[in-house]
Amino acid sequence: MIKQGEVVTNERGIVMQKEMISMRQAICMITLFLFGNSALMGMGSGMGQDAWIAIVIGAVLGSLISLVYARVIRLFPERNLYDIAQAIFGKIIGKLIIVLMTWYAIHLAALVLRNYSEFIQIVALEETPQLAMMIVMLLITGYMAFSGIEVLSKWVVIAIVLVFMVVLFTVVLSIKQVTLTNILPVMTHDFAAVGSASLKLFAFPFAETVIFLALADSIKKSDNPYKIYLYGIFIGAMILIVTFLRNLMILGVPTLEKAYFPSYTAARIINIGELFSRIEITIFYNLILGGIAKISICLFAAIKGTEILFNIKSNKKIVFFISFIILLVSRYQYNSVMEMIKFIDIYQVYAVPFQIVIPVLVWIGAEIKTRKKRKTT
Amino acid sequence: MLNKSSEENKTTNVLSSSLEENIDEVKNIFVDDATIGMRWITNCHNTTLKYCIVQNDGLVSAAIINENIIKPLMLSKVSLNKGQQIDILIHQVISTNQIKKTNQWQEIIEAVTYGDTILFVDGEAEALLLNSKGFNTRAIAEPSGERILSGPREGFCEALMINLSMVKRRIRNNELKIKFQSFGVRTHTQICICYIDSVVNKKVLAELYRRLETIDIDGVLDSNYITEFIRDSKLSPFPTTGYTERPDVVVGKLLEGRIALFVDGSPVVLTLPYLFIENFQSNEDYYLSYYYTSFERFLRFWGFILSITVPAFYIVIVAFNQEVLPTTLLTNIVRERTGVPLPAVIEAIVMLILFDILKETGIRLPTGIGQALSIVGALVVGQSAVSAKLVAAPMLIVVAITAITGLLVPKLNAPVIYIRMMLIAMSATLGLLGFIAGISIIMTHILNLHSFGIPQMVSLDNLKYQEVKDTFVRGPWWKMIDRPSALTKNKTRLSGDDRGDND
Numbered sequence: 001m002i003k004q005g006e007v008v009t010n011e012r013g014i015v016m017q018k019e020m021i022s023m024r025q026a027i028c029m030i031t032l033f034l035f036g037n038s039a040l041m042g043m044g045s046g047m048g049q050d051a052w053i054a055i056v057i058g059a060v061l062g063s064l065i066s067l068v069y070a071r072v073i074r075l076f077p078e079r080n081l082y083d084i085a086q087a088i089f090g091k092i093i094g095k096l097i098i099v100l101m102t103w104y105a106i107h108l109a110a111l112v113l114r115n116y117s118e119f120i121q122i123v124a125l126e127e128t129p130q131l132a133m134m135i136v137m138l139l140i141t142g143y144m145a146f147s148g149i150e151v152l153s154k155w156v157v158i159a160i161v162l163v164f165m166v167v168l169f170t171v172v173l174s175i176k177q178v179t180l181t182n183i184l185p186v187m188t189h190d191f192a193a194v195g196s197a198s199l200k201l202f203a204f205p206f207a208e209t210v211i212f213l214a215l216a217d218s219i220k221k222s223d224n225p226y227k228i229y230l231y232g233i234f235i236g237a238m239i240l241i242v243t244f245l246r247n248l249m250i251l252g253v254p255t256l257e258k259a260y261f262p263s264y265t266a267a268r269i270i271n272i273g274e275l276f277s278r279i280e281i282t283i284f285y286n287l288i289l290g291g292i293a294k295i296s297i298c299l300f301a302a303i304k305g306t307e308i309l310f311n312i313k314s315n316k317k318i319v320f321f322i323s324f325i326i327l328l329v330s331r332y333q334y335n336s337v338m339e340m341i342k343f344i345d346i347y348q349v350y351a352v353p354f355q356i357v358i359p360v361l362v363w364i365g366a367e368i369k370t371r372k373k374r375k376t377t
Numbered sequence: 378m379l380n381k382s383s384e385e386n387k388t389t390n391v392l393s394s395s396l397e398e399n400i401d402e403v404k405n406i407f408v409d410d411a412t413i414g415m416r417w418i419t420n421c422h423n424t425t426l427k428y429c430i431v432q433n434d435g436l437v438s439a440a441i442i443n444e445n446i447i448k449p450l451m452l453s454k455v456s457l458n459k460g461q462q463i464d465i466l467i468h469q470v471i472s473t474n475q476i477k478k479t480n481q482w483q484e485i486i487e488a489v490t491y492g493d494t495i496l497f498v499d500g501e502a503e504a505l506l507l508n509s510k511g512f513n514t515r516a517i518a519e520p521s522g523e524r525i526l527s528g529p530r531e532g533f534c535e536a537l538m539i540n541l542s543m544v545k546r547r548i549r550n551n552e553l554k555i556k557f558q559s560f561g562v563r564t565h566t567q568i569c570i571c572y573i574d575s576v577v578n579k580k581v582l583a584e585l586y587r588r589l590e591t592i593d594i595d596g597v598l599d600s601n602y603i604t605e606f607i608r609d610s611k612l613s614p615f616p617t618t619g620y621t622e623r624p625d626v627v628v629g630k631l632l633e634g635r636i637a638l639f640v641d642g643s644p645v646v647l648t649l650p651y652l653f654i655e656n657f658q659s660n661e662d663y664y665l666s667y668y669y670t671s672f673e674r675f676l677r678f679w680g681f682i683l684s685i686t687v688p689a690f691y692i693v694i695v696a697f698n699q700e701v702l703p704t705t706l707l708t709n710i711v712r713e714r715t716g717v718p719l720p721a722v723i724e725a726i727v728m729l730i731l732f733d734i735l736k737e738t739g740i741r742l743p744t745g746i747g748q749a750l751s752i753v754g755a756l757v758v759g760q761s762a763v764s765a766k767l768v769a770a771p772m773l774i775v776v777a778i779t780a781i782t783g784l785l786v787p788k789l790n791a792p793v794i795y796i797r798m799m800l801i802a803m804s805a806t807l808g809l810l811g812f813i814a815g816i817s818i819i820m821t822h823i824l825n826l827h828s829f830g831i832p833q834m835v836s837l838d839n840l841k842y843q844e845v846k847d848t849f850v851r852g853p854w855w856k857m858i859d860r861p862s863a864l865t866k867n868k869t870r871l872s873g874d875d876r877g878d879n880d
Contacts, residue, residue: 120810124697124698124808124809124810125807125808125810128807132807133807133810136807136810136811136814137814139814139818140814140817140818140821143818143821143822144817147821147824147825150832151821151824151825154824154834155817155820155821155824277700277703278700278701279701281701281809284813285809285813288810288814289813292817
């Protein structure tokens, strides 16, 4: 690990210091991370036209837990979760936490990868085996992981500009097909149903931002982690709400419930003057960019964890190895696309230890440790 | 025996005091080189003073030797004692503008081979190197690869000192630093490193010196030889050092904090570090109206993107996602494509390679045949291929757009070829996913590029006006207050804020 300010000449002959990302880049990373998978899978969860309320509540809950994440970053600036866990809990429990969080990163990457390969197979390349698509996406994310986090964050900033433009473009073009009354009646479902849907949305995607704790050593000390998380979640939630409302108003509740990939289905209907019709390839483009970003970030977190766990320096072999594990998990976790859609019910419980328990433990440990340090100094 | 002593002399590198031994040594060193001529001279007032000059026929100016070397030596009345002549000769007798004394054979060899005259004095263990260069160089003309509409038209030629003089004339300042080094084990080519002291990035300068030390090559004929040794990202097709043949471009880049590298024998000058946006900048952007040139920059940027993506995108649409096209266009394309035997990919690759062949032959052929060849290419190959149903007509348009936009950005002609082919291959196998995957990989690669430690793509963080005023638009000169911050810490170019209020 290169320390801040240390100047090294790496194997490519580049003189470099430890790579830091700026606040704007970090916010963009969180936003694209949130957008990536959820816009693909749709956020309905059976709520129909009330799902946007569930998104809002889910976002609020996500902001609450992100305050915990940001606090951990604040207490140990410029160090990532794995470092902090080892510092607080000592070698054994620290290593256990590292193993668990690395596994979570790998599994999350595998989930997203499988989502995308199912999507591509159902929608575009029906006869290509999914393994081929997965390998292609892993090659891209592997190259990105090998290039370092600064390149990833610059890439994400460019990608997010393109994503915003496409979302804006489709929203504007859909004006002709929109039925504003599709959003009514509001709150036909009772609070319990909306509450459970918002818990699902909390687990996927908002609390998945715990992955950023593993990348927190690239965030400068002077940047405010609270701002980064809150802005990121706010903008991400806005984009998701806009996307959802656009889908809802174009498709209406029954079609929205039945569609596997509502954004895609909605974009097929847009038709302006015979020229801009069937523009779903732009949505496809958007979603793939989001997917690449999300998988890259998870891959990064997994690689960092493996490096710290086994005390190895970064090189190509780790990237290859971890990508291969992700490929295996991705290939064999579901038998069909229906299982994939049902998995969210299990996921909201399965992810709790990773998203809530471990960060809260680390937070409490961090508070105790810094208080002790302050008392002794 | 003589060989051994000459070997010894060479390894000891020192002259002897005897004139005859020195001249024998010269004859030994330049054995079989019939252009090295010797002239024995005796002073007419004191016939014990013997001299011999060694000159390299063709590289020396006879006028200088006659007037400033032979005549003063022959006619000089200054009294000289054997063993103490050198300094008096330098200061009172010989009237060339540059004199250097040496006792090293290596220096003598390098001097003779560049056009200096060597003066050996009887009884002295030192020789004098006298400047008498008089070789012909190419006239200063506009470089054919960098033509502009309006502005200075001087271009570099192959002589290092003349090139330097063009740059020095434009920077009348003592902060311009010029340093010489020589490379090439056999050619000892001189290169010159040039920078403005108060603006340059010292870390980049240190890195440059470090990298130049690693160069180990037979001979350096062109600045590209040096580039390939010192560049970052050695395996990437993208350029990481700039090159130019115009002095005004070099001076512009020096003023922004860059370093210029001149190579003797080549009119191409390197500038480093290199930012990605420089691929799209041209010097005439600053000599014409900024509205016009902003549009031109925009065109160049989009030309590059179109040149890479159009064939691949066409294949994606035609072979995988036909629903994107409006129906009438779709029926037209389908009608054109019926009866064409080859799949779209093969057509695209064949037509692109054909166009590259035509372009390459057009460059190499003499002008008369070049015209005929382009007509052959356009009419015969294109039109006939379509009539024979070997190629579909829309493919010709796609290839034409690709080829023409590819000529807009000459500095990127190397990567464009490969990226285009890679995108076509990926789109042909995986459709839109392949296209997006290819574009992501290209974006990652470009973001990875560094030039001497400075990333070529500045992050979109600093989206203030002063950072982007010279990228995709060309801001007016009274707004060019700062230099690019990636290159130098000495940022302010203009003093005072907005100086555009002349109404």
